[in-house]
Amino acid sequence: MKIGFDNNKYLSMQSEHIRERISQFGDKLYLEFGGKLFDDYHASRVLPGFAPDSKLQMLLQLSDQAEIIISINAADIEKNKVRHDLGIPYDQDVLRLIQAFREKGLYVSSVVITRYTEQAAISLFQQKLENMDIRVYHHYSIEGYPNNIAHIISEEGYGKNDYVETTRPLVVVTAPGPGSGKMATCLSQLYHEHKRGIKAGYAKFETFPIWNLPLKHPVNLAYEAATADLNDVNMIDPFHLDAYGITTVNYNRDVEIYPVLAAMFEGIYGSCPYASPTDMGVNMAGNCIIDDEVCQEASKQEIIRRYYQSMNRLIKDEATKEEVYKIELLMKQAKITTNDRPVVSVANALAAKTEAPAAALELPDGTIVTGKTGDLLGAASAVLLNAVKVLGGIDDPIHLISPYFIEPIQTLKTDYLGSKNPRLHTDEILIALSMCAVTDPNAKLALEQLSKLAGCQLHATVILSPVDMNTFKKLGIEFTNEAVYENKTI
Numbered sequence: 001m002k003i004g005f006d007n008n009k010y011l012s013m014q015s016e017h018i019r020e021r022i023s024q025f026g027d028k029l030y031l032e033f034g035g036k037l038f039d040d041y042h043a044s045r046v047l048p049g050f051a052p053d054s055k056l057q058m059l060l061q062l063s064d065q066a067e068i069i070i071s072i073n074a075a076d077i078e079k080n081k082v083r084h085d086l087g088i089p090y091d092q093d094v095l096r097l098i099q100a101f102r103e104k105g106l107y108v109s110s111v112v113i114t115r116y117t118e119q120a121a122i123s124l125f126q127q128k129l130e131n132m133d134i135r136v137y138h139h140y141s142i143e144g145y146p147n148n149i150a151h152i153i154s155e156e157g158y159g160k161n162d163y164v165e166t167t168r169p170l171v172v173v174t175a176p177g178p179g180s181g182k183m184a185t186c187l188s189q190l191y192h193e194h195k196r197g198i199k200a201g202y203a204k205f206e207t208f209p210i211w212n213l214p215l216k217h218p219v220n221l222a223y224e225a226a227t228a229d230l231n232d233v234n235m236i237d238p239f240h241l242d243a244y245g246i247t248t249v250n251y252n253r254d255v256e257i258y259p260v261l262a263a264m265f266e267g268i269y270g271s272c273p274y275a276s277p278t279d280m281g282v283n284m285a286g287n288c289i290i291d292d293e294v295c296q297e298a299s300k301q302e303i304i305r306r307y308y309q310s311m312n313r314l315i316k317d318e319a320t321k322e323e324v325y326k327i328e329l330l331m332k333q334a335k336i337t338t339n340d341r342p343v344v345s346v347a348n349a350l351a352a353k354t355e356a357p358a359a360a361l362e363l364p365d366g367t368i369v370t371g372k373t374g375d376l377l378g379a380a381s382a383v384l385l386n387a388v389k390v391l392g393g394i395d396d397p398i399h400l401i402s403p404y405f406i407e408p409i410q411t412l413k414t415d416y417l418g419s420k421n422p423r424l425h426t427d428e429i430l431i432a433l434s435m436c437a438v439t440d441p442n443a444k445l446a447l448e449q450l451s452k453l454a455g456c457q458l459h460a461t462v463i464l465s466p467v468d469m470n471t472f473k474k475l476g477i478e479f480t481n482e483a484v485y486e487n488k489t490i
Contacts, residue, residue, distance in 0.1 A: 001364065001455050004294030005049035005285075013284045015061040018205075021282055022065070022169055024273075025201025028193065030186040031282070033174040034206035038100065043207050045478070046222045046299040047285065055207070059106060059172065066170040067109045068101055070094050071180045074115050077122050083177055084318075091125050093176035098134060110135040110164055114181030137162035139181065139188060146260045153267040158191035178230060183257075187264055194268050201273065202265075204254070204280045209234045211248045211278050212286040218299035220249060221330050225306035228323045228330075240276035248278040300334050301457070304341045307331060308480035312463060315483045341480065343368060343459040348482075351461040357486055359383040359460040361477070363390060364452065376406050378423040379460060380468040385429060387456070391449035392442075400443050401432045426471040453477050462486040 022029045036042075038056040051057065059066055075081075076090040083093050094111060101108045111129050113122060116138035126136045139161040144151050151157050164185075171189070173182045186202050193200040208223035220234050237250040239258055254277040261280075265272035274280050289295055307327045313319035331337065338344050347360035350370050359371045359379040369390050371383025385400055394400070409428060413419040424432070430450075436443035454476030461482050464472075472479045 001048055002291065002294045003049040004289060004291040004298065005047040006288045006290045007049050007051050007054055010050070010054060010285060010288040011058050011061065013287060014058045014282075017282050017284050018058075018062060018170070018203075019065075021201070021203050026199040028166070028169050028171060028198060028200040030171045030173060030189055030200060030202050032182045032186050032202070032204045033172055034182070034204065035208070037097075037172075037174050040207070042222075042226055042302070043285075045305075046219050046302050047289065047295055048298050049290075050285075055205075056104060060104060062170055063106055065168055066172055067107045067166060067168040068172045068174060069110050069112055069164060069166070069185065070097060070108065071112045071114055071173060071175045071182050071185045073180050074113050074117050074119070074122050076177075076180065077113070077125050078117070078119050081177070090176040090180075095128065095132075097174070097176065098129075098132065107168070108134065109166060110137055112137045112139055112162075112164060112181070112185050114139045114184060115141045135165070137164050139185060145184070146257065149260070149263045149267055153191060153264060158188040159195075161188045161192075163192040164189055183261075187261070190265075190268055202280070203282050205282050206254075207283055207285055209249045209251055210286040211237075211250060211281060211283065213249065213289075215249050216333055218296045218303070218334050221334050222299040222302040222306070223251075225303045225327050225330050228306070228310060228326045229319060231322075231326070237276050237278045240278040243275035248276075250277045250281075254280075300336045301341060303327065303330055303334055304336060304338055305478065305480050307338070308483070311483040312481065315463075315485075341457065341459065343457050344480070346370060347459045347461050357460065357462040359458060361387050361453075361456055361458040363387060363456060373423070376403065376410070376423060377429065378421075378425070378468075379462075380464055380472075381424050381426050381429045383458065384426050384471075385433075385446070387453060388446040388449040391452050392445040394442050394446060398442055400440075400446050401429070401436050405432050405436060425465060425467040427467055430471070450475060 018031065038053045040052050040055060044050045044052045072090055072094050081090045082088065083090065086093065098108050111134055113136065129136050142152055142157045146152065173185050175182050190200050190202055209220040213220055215234055215236060224232060224234055233252040234249055235252055235255055237248045237255060240246060240248045258277045262272040310319050310324045310327050314321065314324055343360040343362050346368050347358050350358035350360065350372060354372050356373040357379045360368050361383045362368050367390060369383060369386045371379045371386055373379045374382065389396060389400065406424060409424060409432060410422040414422050433443055433447055437447045456477050458472065458477050458479040459481065460479065462484050463486065464479065464481050
């Protein structure tokens with residue numbers, strides 16, 4: 001795959017810039033971390049060369065100075081809000097984050113439950129955290145937030161919140177998702193630190209939008225596509241333009257909240273250290289793009305993938321038509337259509353020809369292999385087997401898995417496990433292939449090709465089963481599918 005981003009330069013430049021920001025304030029810096037701190041696959045897709053754990057690796061360079069606070073909204077615990085990318089509730093994701101940070105040697109000091117209410121689910125969650133030796137603090141809803149500055153910056157506002165005890169100069173505030181109260185946690189801490197005579201500052205680390213790329217650059221358009229459900233909009237930072245005469249890009253929520261933030265800083269410290277929302281940021285990603293054309297093309301492909309994701313969510317009643325319309329508009333701005341994703345037209349053409357579900361997969365060298373629905377295999381399983389055949393130089397007529405192996409598995413599925421679909425899913429095919437690899441050199445060779453599928457593009461003409469989706473995710477295959485169910489049942 002072509003590389004468009006220098007990850008090593010990014011790690012070095014980003015950590016150094018954060019160190020500079022710490023020294024700017026003296027005693028302590030509260031750094032709000034937006035987006036995913038690790039597993040940032042969106043960034044790795046639109047900036048080829050960006051490692052999914054880059055931000056984590058950057059933090060590890062500052063591990064002796066950093067501690068982590070995780071914020072979570074009490075309402076998200078009570079409503080059992082789920083992270084769509086992982087399929088787990090926010091409260092479980094907090095536990096996952098704590099475990100992952102600890103395994104990497106990072107210090108997680110506490111969890112802040114924002115907009116705290118005394119509900120049974122929240123008390124149970126707090127007990128779990130305390131059993132893990134994690135301190136838990138409560139922040140409360142503040143009447144008039146965020147506009148009633150005088151009330152917010154008072155003992156009845158931020159003063160009512162628990163003061164979070166911290167011991168290190170860099171305090172990273174992160175969360176399982178948006179709306180968790182990261183910014184409010186940081187600002188509440190600034191109020192309490194100021195009361196205690198501690199000089200503390202605030203900064204924001206958002207990878208996207210990238211402030212020093214053009215407003216309509218595909219990388220920034222891809223960010224809008226990724227947050228279409230939140231209705232985030234990229235825009236020119238008017239405060240930065242007014243202060244410096246320089247055009248930079250930010251997004252609507254930061255631009256809208258900046259006057260309030262500036263007033264809060266003035267209320268706490270007497271003056272605001274930042275002339276614009278862009279000034280608050282510390283993101284250096286735009287300085288590490290080494291091939292803009294590669295990043296532009298990767299971002300256009302991401303927009304198309306996001307379009308298909310929204311179409312699928314719409315048909316499942318998980319998205320609105322407005323979300324789809326917004327991504328369609330972004331595609332027009334980027335001057336792309338679904339046909340700019342090569343596997344789409346190939347898969348759809350095969351489905352039309354066979355009058356059955358089909359799939360197409362693009363290999364690293366640009367070769368596109370296909371898979372059609374048959375008696376033994378679905379299209380997803382067929383295209384997977386065909387792909388490893390091509391990668392291994394195995395002749396097409398050769399059977400990697402004998403029908404004698406497949407038929408007993410089908411019997412198990414239908415006669416004993418009650419499945420109505422006798423065709424083998426991708427995970428079942430891989431298990432069967434692994435068994436055949438013990439005695440068949442071709443099957444062994446095919447199995448060895450699986451690692452080459454990471455980053456390959458796939459399109460199916462019907463909604464994939466959860467099993468097949470999970471297999472493709474584990475293999476690193478970036479897939480899309482038409483928003484059509486294979487069987488039109490209620």
